[in-house]
Amino acid sequence: MTDGIEINDRDVVTLDSIAPGVRGLRILLVNVYAVSTANGWVLIDAGLPMSHGRIRRWAESHFGSRKPSAIVLTHGHFDHVGAFPQILDAWDVPVFAHQLELPYLRGEKKYPAPDMTAGGGVMSLLAPFYPRGPINLGDRVQPLPLNGIVPEFEDWKWIHTPGHTEGHVSFFRDSDRTLLVGDAFCTTKQESLTAIATQKPELHGPPAYYTSDWDAAKASVEILANLQPLCVAPGHGLAMSGADVAPALDDLAKNFDELARPKKTRRAA
Numbered sequence: 001m002t003d004g005i006e007i008n009d010r011d012v013v014t015l016d017s018i019a020p021g022v023r024g025l026r027i028l029l030v031n032v033y034a035v036s037t038a039n040g041w042v043l044i045d046a047g048l049p050m051s052h053g054r055i056r057r058w059a060e061s062h063f064g065s066r067k068p069s070a071i072v073l074t075h076g077h078f079d080h081v082g083a084f085p086q087i088l089d090a091w092d093v094p095v096f097a098h099q100l101e102l103p104y105l106r107g108e109k110k111y112p113a114p115d116m117t118a119g120g121g122v123m124s125l126l127a128p129f130y131p132r133g134p135i136n137l138g139d140r141v142q143p144l145p146l147n148g149i150v151p152e153f154e155d156w157k158w159i160h161t162p163g164h165t166e167g168h169v170s171f172f173r174d175s176d177r178t179l180l181v182g183d184a185f186c187t188t189k190q191e192s193l194t195a196i197a198t199q200k201p202e203l204h205g206p207p208a209y210y211t212s213d214w215d216a217a218k219a220s221v222e223i224l225a226n227l228q229p230l231c232v233a234p235g236h237g238l239a240m241s242g243a244d245v246a247p248a249l250d251d252l253a254k255n256f257d258e259l260a261r262p263k264k265t266r267r268a269a
C-alpha cells in the first residue's frame, strides 16, 4: 500500500560529484543517478514508490525544465521503478531495460518472493512502499539495443549482469572506468540496518533476500571485477572511487561464496 506515504526530507540525500557528469540522489535506502551526456542527460533507475516528485525536483535543480532523453533501468525491482508511472506524465521519454526484464515491467511476470531467511531486516523498513502488484509499463518500456549502446547514452555500454534478477544490467564508461552497478553488488550490507545508518563504504554482494541465482550473481561480479573500475556507484550504498576500488572488487569476486552467498544456499563442496 503506497497511498499516503510521505518521504521525509531527512531521508533524501544528494550524492554529487561521483564522477564527471554523474550525480546521484538517495531516497531512503535507494539511489538513482543522473548522467550528463553530449545532448542532455539520462536517468538511471526510478527509486521507491512515491519518489517521483523528489526525483523531478532534484533533476530540475540541475537541468531546469529539460527532461531526460531516456530512463534506463538496471532491473525492475520495486525499489528501482517506483517513480513510474507518474514520472512519465511529466517526462514522456523512452524507457529501456534488458529483454529478460521486460515481462516483469509489463505486468506479465512477478519476481520470486523475497527470501527472508537470507536477511530480512531492511524489508520491514521498506514494507510501507511495497507495491500492490507488478508494474505494467506496456510498450513504453523497450529492450536495450543488442549492440550494448543506448541511444543518447553513447559513452556508456550496458553489460548483462544477471543473478540478482535475470535481466539485471550494469553500465560502464570506459574513458574513466566508471561503473554503475545497480544491485549486482552493494557498498553497504543491505541486510544490516546499522551498516545502512552509517553508510561506511565497503563492498558486499547483491541484496541477499532478493537475489534469485547466486551462481549467476557470482559470475556477474567476476565480469565487473575484470573491468577494473576506478569508480563504482551502486543502487544501495555510497559510491566509491580511487585505486582501492578494483582490488576490493577483485576480492569480492574471489571470495564471493564466503563474503556474499547466504550460508544456507551455498552448494556442498
Ligand SMILES: [Zn+2]
Pocket (backbone or CB within 6 Å): 075, 077, 164, 183, 207, 210
Ligand atoms: Zn534489486
Ligand SMILES: [Zn+2]
Pocket (backbone or CB within 6 Å): 077, 079, 080, 183, 207, 235, 236
Ligand atoms: Zn535494490
